[in-house]
Amino acid sequence: MTAGDGTGNGDGADDERRDAPPIETYDDGVIAIDTLTGGMTSVTAGYLLTAPRPALVECGPALSIDNVIAGMRALGMDPDDLAYLVLTHIHLDHAGGAGDVASAFPNATVVVSEVGARHMHDPERLNASSQRVYGPLFDSVYGACTPIAAERLVGVADGDTLDLGGGRTLELLYTPGHAKHHIGVHDSGTGAIFTGDSVGVRLPGMSYIRPATPPADFHLEAALESIDRYRRRDPERIYLAHYGHVDPAHAALDEAEERLRLWAATAEAAYHTSTELDHVAETLKQRFADEIDASAVADDPDAEKRIELLSGYESNAAGMIRYFTRRDDGTLTPVG
Numbered sequence: 001m002t003a004g005d006g007t008g009n010g011d012g013a014d015d016e017r018r019d020a021p022p023i024e025t026y027d028d029g030v031i032a033i034d035t036l037t038g039g040m041t042s043v044t045a046g047y048l049l050t051a052p053r054p055a056l057v058e059c060g061p062a063l064s065i066d067n068v069i070a071g072m073r074a075l076g077m078d079p080d081d082l083a084y085l086v087l088t089h090i091h092l093d094h095a096g097g098a099g100d101v102a103s104a105f106p107n108a109t110v111v112v113s114e115v116g117a118r119h120m121h122d123p124e125r126l127n128a129s130s131q132r133v134y135g136p137l138f139d140s141v142y143g144a145c146t147p148i149a150a151e152r153l154v155g156v157a158d159g160d161t162l163d164l165g166g167g168r169t170l171e172l173l174y175t176p177g178h179a180k181h182h183i184g185v186h187d188s189g190t191g192a193i194f195t196g197d198s199v200g201v202r203l204p205g206m207s208y209i210r211p212a213t214p215p216a217d218f219h220l221e222a223a224l225e226s227i228d229r230y231r232r233r234d235p236e237r238i239y240l241a242h243y244g245h246v247d248p249a250h251a252a253l254d255e256a257e258e259r260l261r262l263w264a265a266t267a268e269a270a271y272h273t274s275t276e277l278d279h280v281a282e283t284l285k286q287r288f289a290d291e292i293d294a295s296a297v298a299d300d301p302d303a304e305k306r307i308e309l310l311s312g313y314e315s316n317a318a319g320m321i322r323y324f325t326r327r328d329d330g331t332l333t334p335v336g
């Protein structure tokens with residue numbers, strides 16, 4: 001393996017010494033490293049899977065990647081130690097720091113859906129579209145993705161596996177819906193599935209799972225099928241990128257499906273009255289705002305800020321409007 005071409009600031013990341021972020025070790029060989037995205041705790045996790053050939057699942061955005069690297073160093077990971085960085089999808093809150101991780105860990109192969117791989121090699125379009133979607137948050141929270149050399153990247157298809165050694169294998173499940181380049185990661189060693197954003201988000205202390213239906217390619221049927229696919233795997237637990245593990249997994253998946261159907265039905269009813277973004281977003285807000293107040297995060301003043309950052313009403317409304325529009329005018333392409 002050769003080092004990345006033009007990935008840039010790997011040396012800087014090495015030299016920069018900073019305190020390790022919060023780290024939580026679960027009992028199944030999974031270690032959650034808090035990326036401290038946007039300077040907030042418990043927003044986005046990277047999951048380090050310990051094994052002879054360790055893997056990191058998700059790395060978070062570029063602007064907070066030094067936290068993740070510091071966390072891995074604190075866990076005793078030397079530059080040569082990481083074998084894989086697995087990205088559930090290429091949205092910048094999951095994959096934006098991948099080029100920096102590739103530089104800091106020169107043996108690591110970056111694993112991503114074959115649907116999204118070329119955008120990690122040449123992220124110009126990804127960065128440009130993210131800038132449009134995120135607005136000012138692009139510069140304050142996310143930062144630009146740096147290119148990853150083709151020989152460091154593997155684009156995977158449904159059912160491909162990664163052998164971590166010691167009897168631990170990761171199977172990659174193509175699970176579109178949230179995005180067409182989304183994969184879930186099934187860990188044979190523990191029976192856990194890392195679901196990225198494909199079943200929604202639930203921050204610590206929240207009592208429910210909130211759908212995440214952003215533009216540009218949210219697809220309702222695909223999202224429902226992906227949830228069902230996880231259910232058929234009968235997982236021990238699921239790990240959400242935002243944030244942490246949820247069990248029992250079956251109850252969580254049932255809840256995720258129910259909430260997604262409810263949000264979609266609410267958005268569609270609003271969409272039939274008016275296709276304006278403000279109208280659909282406001283309808284969702286009126287219908288679901290009480291869920292935040294009613295949940296256990298009510299005493300956390302940052303809770304609403306966190307959840308809006310990850311799965312805001314406007315973003316979810318925009319994704320669903322685009323889905324309904326393409327469905328109704330016949331331009332929706334089947335996924336999967």
Ligand SMILES: [Zn+2]
Binds near residue numbers: 094197242310
């Ligand atoms: Zn996300």
